[in-house]
Amino acid sequence: MDRYTARINLHGTTQRERMVNRTKANLQNKVVDSLSYKTIKLNGVETQLIINEGTQSYYKEFESMPGQEINIGDYIEWANSWWLVTTCDYDDELYRNGKLQQCNYLLKWQNELGEIIERHAVILSASKYNDGLAESNVISLGSDKLSINIPLDAEALKLKKSMAKKFFIDNNKEDPTAYLLANTGNVADTYNGHGITHWIVEECAYTASEDDLKYGVCDYISPTTTPEEDDKTTILSNNITGTISGNKTLKIGFERTYTANLVDENGNVVEWSDEFSWNIVSDFEVGLTQNNGTVTLLVDDEDLVDEMFKLVLCQGDKILDDIVITIASPF
Numbered sequence: 557m558d559r560y561t562a563r564i565n566l567h568g569t570t571q572r573e574r575m576v577n578r579t580k581a582n583l584q585n586k587v588v589d590s591l592s593y594k595t596i597k598l599n600g601v602e603t604q605l606i607i608n609e610g611t612q613s614y615y616k617e618f619e620s621m622p623g624q625e626i627n628i629g630d631y632i633e634w635a636n637s638w639w640l641v642t643t644c645d646y647d648d649e650l651y652r653n654g655k656l657q658q659c660n661y662l663l664k665w666q667n668e669l670g671e672i673i674e675r676h677a678v679i680l681s682a683s684k685y686n687d688g689l690a691e692s693n694v695i696s697l698g699s700d701k702l703s704i705n706i707p708l709d710a711e712a713l714k715l716k717k718s719m720a721k722k723f724f725i726d727n728n729k730e731d732p733t734a735y736l737l738a739n740t741g742n743v744a745d746t747y748n749g750h751g752i753t754h755w756i757v758e759e760c761a762y763t764a765s766e767d768d769l770k771y772g773v774c775d776y777i778s779p780t781t782t783p784e785e786d787d788k789t790t791i792l793s794n795n796i797t798g799t800i801s802g803n804k805t806l807k808i809g810f811e812r813t814y815t816a817n818l819v820d821e822n823g824n825v826v827e828w829s830d831e832f833s834w835n836i837v838s839d840f841e842v843g844l845t846q847n848n849g850t851v852t853l854l855v856d857d858e859d860l861v862d863e864m865f866k867l868v869l870c871q872g873d874k875i876l877d878d879i880v881i882t883i884a885s886p887f
Contacts, residue, residue, distance in 0.1 A: 587621070597633035598626060600877065601799050607634065607656070614658035620651045627750035629707035631676065632656055638676040640705060642745075642752065663704065664772045665723055667711060670779035672771060675712070678705040679725060682756055702735060704755040708742055709880050710837040710866030712753040715740060722762060722774035734762035734774055749804050749864060749882030795821035798832070798869050798876030807886045808858055816849040816869050818876075831871055837878075838865035853881070861885050 587593055592606045605626075606619040616639065620626050632639040637658050644654035659676040667673055682703035702725060706712055715721055717740055726732035735757035745752045767776040802814030816834075818826035828849035836842050836853075842865055843854035853867070860883045868878040 594634055597631075599631055599799070600633075600797065605632070605634075610655065614660075616656040616658075617653070618656055619653045622651050624652070626652050626654070628654070628745060628747060629709075629751050631707065640676070640678055640707070640752070642678075642705070646747065657705075661725060663706065663723060663725070665715075665721060666773050666775075666777060667714065670777050672773060673711045675706040679703070700733075700735075700759040701738070702757050704757060705752050706755075708746055708751040708753045709878065710864065713742060713864065715755075722760065723757060724764075724768075724772060724774060725757070729769070729772070732764070732769075734760055734764070736760040749880060796826055796871055796876065797821075798871065800867060800869050800877045800879050802867075802879070804879055804881055805884045806853055806855055806881050807884050808855055808861065809886050811852050811854045813850055813852045814867060814879075816851075816876075818849070832876075833870045835868040835870055836865060837868060839863075840865070855883055858885075 587606060590606065592608050594605055594607045596603060596605045596607070598605070603624065604621055605624075606621075608617045608619075610616045618626075618632075618641075626641060626644060628641055628644045630641040632641065639656040639658055642655050642657045644652055646652065657678050659678055661677050661679045663675050663677040663679075665673055680703050682701045715737060717737060719737065721737040722734050723737070724732040725735050736759075737755060738758045739756040741754040742751070744754065762774060764774070765776065768774055770776075797819050799817045800814055801817055803812060806812050816828065816832065818828070818832070820826055832849075834844065834846055834851045836844055840855075840857065840860055840863065843856070845852040845854075851867070863883045864880050865883075866878050866880055869876045
């Protein structure tokens with residue numbers, strides 16, 4: 557009887573659970589023969605996805621593999637292009653489905669440390685939006701407005717309208733047009749800590765320096781370093797790919813562990829060494845306990861529910877991967 561029960565429960569303990577699991581297995585087996593079955597990279601990790609035609613060539617619709625996690629704001633690398641997940645149905649008992657939009661520009665800016673941040677962006681005309689900027693009575697500046705969509709992450713959350721941040725947005729790299737950040741939005745398309753940041757920028761007058769043009773950022777500043785860092789010469793292993801495994805929600809008062817997955821260009825596992833490190837980007841205190849390739853995080857402040865911070869995996873000064881983690885109630 558025990559052997560019979562075990563065999564019956566192999567695919568689930570209830571009839572409904574067994575039906576769901578059998579359907580998942582059938583989908584997994586049949587989908588590999590579909591012309592829409594594509595090998596892609598999801599946030600830098602190779603996997604498979606069903607990609608179908610959309611209303612335009614730069615829009616696509618997708619279906620995930622059974623059990624595959626994919627979220628709004630994720631990056632898809634496929635067909636020699638970067639794509640942004642713009643919608644996703646989270647009713648995922650069998651699979652998730654949603655829409656992709658092709659990114660059309662690599663946006664660059666510097667953070668407070670002078671580090672150059674790069675994000676593949678969807679940039680469109682946005683002249684119809686009210687950006688809140690006052691018109692100048694002295695000089696008539698360019699009135700071109702653009703909307704920018706990039707993934708919601710800790711770096712994007714730092715930028716505010718009051719900072720008067722400028723960006724080069726132009727395929728003419730010798731005399732690029734500059735745009736001023738006019739409005740930011742990070743709530744409308746955000747769900748469970750995943751989402752898209754919406755910005756509105758307006759063309760502005762700007763005279764670029766040699767360094768601005770060299771590095772592709774407005775108002776270029778030299779990165780913040782210490783004398784000790786300047787004197788160090790570190791030889792790093794080449795072509796290492798790293799990803800972070802772990803839940804993107806951290807409950808207050810509960811520890812959660814995250815793991816670094818490191819591989820070389822041939823797919824061989826790379827052992828943790830001193831050239832790799834963990835970093836936290838946060839406006840509040842996050843408890844961090846490191847054990848080589850794993851890190852355990854803890855937040856105790858109950859006032860931080862729904863706040864976000866970034867966990868970053870680095871190789872020297874190079875960022876291999878980062879994830880945005882949302883603080884959740886313990887109840």
